[in-house]
Amino acid sequence: MFAHAWGLPDVVRDWFVDRGWAPRQHQLDMLEADKRGKSALLIAPTGAGKTLAGFLPSIADLAEQPFDGMHTLYISPLKALAVDVARNLMDPISEMGLSIKVETRTGDTPSSRRQRQRFHPPNILMTTPEQLALMLSHKEAPKLFGTLKRVVLDELHALALSKRGDLLALGLARMGTLCPDLKISALSATVAKPEMLRDWIGTPKPEREVAFVTNTGGADPEVEILASDDRVPWAGHTAQYAVPELLEIIKKNGTTLLFVNTRSQAELLFQSLWELNEDGLAIALHHGSLDVEQRRKVEAAMVAGKLQAVVCTSTLDLGIDWGDVDLVVQIGAPKGSSRLLQRIGRSNHRLDEPSRALLVPANRFEVLECEAAKEAVKERAQDSEDPQDGGLDVLAQHVLGMACSAPFNAVELYEEVIRAWPYRELEWEQFERVVDFVATGGYALKAYERFARLRKTEDDTWRIVHPKIAQQYRMNVGTIVEEPMLKVRLVRARGQRRGATTGPIGRGGRVLGEIEEYFISQLSHGDTFIFGGEIVAFEAMKDNEAYVSRAVAKNPKIPSYMGGKFPLSTYLAERVRKSLATPTLWQQLPNQVSDWLRLQRDFSTLPGTDSLLVETFPKADKYFMVCYPFEGRLAHQTLGMLLTKRLERDRAKPLGFVASEYALAIWCATDIGAQFKRGRLSLDELLDEDMLGDDLENWLDESSLMRRTFRNCAIISGLIERRYPGQEKSGRQITMSSDLIYNVLYEHEPDHILVQATRRDASRGLLDIERLGACLKRIRRHIIHRDLERISPLAVPVMLEIGKVPIFGEGRESVLAEAAEDLLREASGN
């Protein structure tokens, strides 16, 4: 290609030529789209020079004519990424000798600079969705954004379908109104439905065309599955069996990233690697609960090339380049092909060389899942996630923000809001209810008119009644709600244990990190768990800190962190079902796994692709029913909850259930297999879709899942205020528990918009109801029942989960009944 054909200003062209480089095709395509006045969606894998592609049009434009005011706004999901990209952009700009001002604005930016940026913005500003919302809530927003030519959205695939994406979409809709010349460019990793992302960035400026720019190039990644000499276990998630082999692999490679799916797995793996790490390999741990300082140290050591391996969770999925990673190891099944592709992309940021990844299945089903994921990577097949309507809680936050910037006319704001893609189908009535909620709580019982936050004035605009309300809004902005966390502080043990001191525990130990309050509330003095790579014992609670001491326990209770459990993606599940049902595909499996499947075929049968296999068998005075929907743990839990309710009603006396990613086991006191055979119970009726009607409603009434979800919605919508560290000390009874608020609201106004928002989130996130619904529909009249004399080979893994995972979810009334019986036994002397 000839340099003059690039269509770049001289200084920019010379910069390329001086270095012997040429812009890549997709970078020129982005430039071309911009010149033609189009928005653009660039889809390219990691390492393709996406960032430069995003900014090249801005640099070209700014090189041609000096510009006063903000020209380009860059939005990233991570503040660290915004800072990193700014740094990488400033080098070429200064090398070109251009006077383009580039700045960042994140939560860490000093307030004096943020203040200045509102009046004297740089030409290119790098920021996050939350900061954008904040800037839009100021009354200078029209002036600040009026000059804007371009918005660049980075890693849009990671944002678009989340609540942060909802907030960002609303911000874009507002910018669509404020900036007449706005063009929106988005950068995304490969996704299953690129058209959806194109629409997502297109709706805020409907008159503007969106160009599609893709770069699918790059070498194919090399993915292998660990062929262990050891037996792959039946069940479990920790891949302990592979630890010696992992150490060998780490020794042979340069920097290795070991990805696991949950923080507790990270803790366990780190612990077991170090137990056998005789060569003293530099292996570090990185996850979201560790102290920030600790994490920064690990990151710095990694960039400096001082580490041989890092055990990490999704905290390292996205974002900045941590230096040269030679190998990515995925421990446990990857659960989704998109996540795996993203993680594989963390190794080797040069396009022309293949990334290398190793999959380590933790159990036999995971061998199947890893095979499916390997195939998916080969085809670069992506999971597809169905979008849902934008959250009403996020909308409430946005409406208040808009009122803070200027009085609004409800009809005009509505017209603008439906130009945010997630809200394109929002009805006017819903919008009105949201405005009413923001103004006075939106209750049928009008109790708070005199305290209103917003009032409608004579000119038919809504305005905030006091500047304090804008302050309140700014404290609450954003959609990320942290679980209530406690600091974990290391102290010396007290009590009778050897080496322990007696008397009160002292202060002053170091902080190991933070842990969910929920987890700590389940512990008593002396209970042990792994945290920060050490086994510790819980000592006491003091001033909102959990005090722990070093412990020597052999079998620690492991933190059952709430976060970080991904369900198996629908796409991979389909592939796993297919490979089970197709014996010709078993050749590629390790012998122990294919033998296992053959045994199952001979003893019972194999689950089909569109049918559901249900097995029943007796074991230890109980009667088991095991089914294999392969729809992920969340959907199975919901199914288990609903099925036990139905079996209770049918007097089959269910006693408990356990759900895994692949299967569900329910046990009863009556011979359930015989009842199916005799026709006293019908599997078709039991598994009918109608269970998602009233049965689901009744269960939701009681479920604490709804309460947990409500807290997030209540905080995001501004119903209750965020608590910040240090604020809690103001007293136990002063802050109102969100559970209580939910109980009262649900009982008295069950169709309140916050209950609606909660239901939406719970049915998606924690219950996976849509997926369960699709499954029940698929298997209708395709249920295959096998009544067996004993446990089948396929049932072994899920049966081994019994006793390891909580049964029946969290405690219910039966806990109290058991405790009461226990007391009676004691009283009667037994």
Add this chain to the structure above:
Amino acid sequence: MNQTAPNPQQGTASGFQLEFADASFFAQLSGALYWQEHKTLLVADLHLEKMSSFAKSRQFLPPYDTGATIKRLAQDIANTGAERVISLGDSFHRDEGTTTLSVQDADALSALTSKTEWIWIAGNHDPSEHELGGTCCESVALDGLTLSHEPNAEILHQVAGHLHPAAHVRINGRSIRRACFVSDKNRLIMPAYGVSTGSLNILNPAFEPVINRREMSIAVLGKDQIYPVAKRHLIGR
């Protein structure tokens, strides 16, 4: 201790039988105590007008708690046939709460106070006297028992509220946290009655000066039943 099925039609006393200091009560699922001998219903910590008290700082919590608590009271009075109600303090979340009742709630409350002898014991949240019907006082002595708001280690045979006791029960790896009655030889502390009240774990140090852990007995409010629970199953703080 035993359980008799509630019988709303007849207004005869029923509930979980709870003995304390020679007196015999029927504990209700709502957290009330019915003292049949004196036809008296004891309740503690109603915290009426709690949700609405946040409106001043423009947090609009659902304004339904006061109505719901009053309705609960009306049901307990009807179920037990009580002729007297003693509310053991913190009946209102704030002193001003007595003036912010909605018309409906004020009517519903006065329908109760006009029919029944009503005694409001002062609490730390609502120390002042008010004119909502019935009598306001600091504490009540009845049949050898002292009824007051805050537990006080100096008083023998006291029934009190204030601390909002709850038990976090763990057995076979599963756990549940519920409001409860907690007592020793000298004191019975009632659970908070109001629908918007939070709770405090009975293992919290706040209980140490007023309840002797060695003699502690616990009755937990379940959904359909009250359960006596041994203290070795308690967890938390």
